[in-house]
Amino acid sequence: MKINTVYKTLMAFAMIILSLASASGQDAYTVVRNSKIKYGVSANTEVQIYEWKVYTDTDLSIEADASSECKLTPVLGEPHSINVEWLGDGTYYLTLYATGTNGCTNKKAWKYTVVSTAVIAFDEIESSDCADDVHTFATLTVAELTVGNALAESQYPLKLNYEVTINGETKSYSADVDYDDQLLNIEGITEDVGNDKTYTIKIVEAKTKFGGEIQLGSDITHTRTIYALPPVSTINHN
């Protein structure tokens, strides 16, 4: 009995550890490529000059290339903030030099990792329904920063473009995917009680809230079949 109890306890611990590990996900300093993010520190009246730089080395000596790696744009009237466009994969050190009214300078840097590994796909690639009066349809998406690591809540809502094809005719739509339900609401599906219809839904582009580039996974096409209802003859009164 005791051994069994120990075993169960160990299993419980293992489960907790596993759940903690899988919960690690994306931290605040991991950024999806092509994100445009505004950062800042609290305003300090003692500071006369704020200077923002971004470097690629820990010695803060090699500045990132503004066209291919990272581009900084000042925020008008808000020198303690900065607009950052993360253009290339890699490790960067966003650095702030703050010079006081006495001419003395403090500095602080934050390490950011820019990745292009974010992937989105449908959770299921097919579904069906019997034709009825409810024409709305939503299906679950799965967005990951890396395999097994969910995209952080801060990246939502995701901005998706998708296409719906039926009978060789394709229409384009856009929709947001919220963090809470991760559902993509699909437009353009009509439920026809008279005929079976098969819709092909395909994600064509996905971006984070910050414009970060999300790759398309293998399961980006979802087939939705609407079954017609069997005909029922008029009741005959004999």
Added chain:
Amino acid sequence: MKNIYKLLIALVVLVGSTELTKAQGNYQAPWPGSSFKYSFGPMDSGNTTKWYVSTEANVNATPIADPTNHFTISAIDGTGASVTDGVLTGQGVSQVTINWAGAATGTYYVYLKVFDGDETQCFNVKGFRVDVVSGAFNAIAENVTGGTSTDVTKRGEVDDSKILATDCPDESTINPIANDGAYSLGTTEVVYRVKREFSMNNWHLKFGLSVGTVKYVYGQDNNEITETATNEYDVSAANDYVLVYVTVPNVEDAAQDVTLTVDAANTKDLVTTTTDQGSTPANDPVDNAATYTIKAIPTIGNMVDLN
């Protein structure tokens, strides 16, 4: 009558410090451990000369026969000089060097007796009063931040023209990466010079710091000095001063006054044991403390995603 020969012991010509680069009192009031040249003017080479030191002030003054704790004497010129029982005898010795011992104290008289030929001839004699500085010891603290060299072989040297009373913290030591485990505001190096006065002996230094810790202490001779207890150092006689290098952690939004204060009761001459506090003339407490001010740097807060 013969012993008062017409010999003229001319003007008292006393040659000053032999080591002009170091303070050591003066020939009339030398510090214990110091060295001076003494002369009463040229002597004829054929005349026997006797130099000696006494505590008595008369023509028959008794030479100090055992000068161990008082002085050593040597001839600079003349011939055949030798010292016996504290008396330097030679031919035509007109200049001597006297090293006043570390334990020398009080009033001495340096005598020259010169014979008109050998010692059987008539002689003249003249003395000169020397008051060895006794019971005095003073330590003086000064800020010399900015005046020291980055050359490790010159850590005992100071360029006084570059000394700063205040400056910004050392930005180069900041480890600025806030989210990578090793963030630190860094440190600033502050340097003090502690000088001693009224002694040429080995000495002992003890001090306190208002903030920071000692990085290392170097003597005037560019050698590092080993700590004997917390902030205490035995300094060899060769060093009139030491440089105390202090490491002060940087802070944000506040200036820091960094003060080194000599512990007057425990800083002393190791031969005479006279302390800075017990010194005669009385210790001047004003010179025991020196301050350097590290200016403030502004606070940089946490990074916030403002979207």
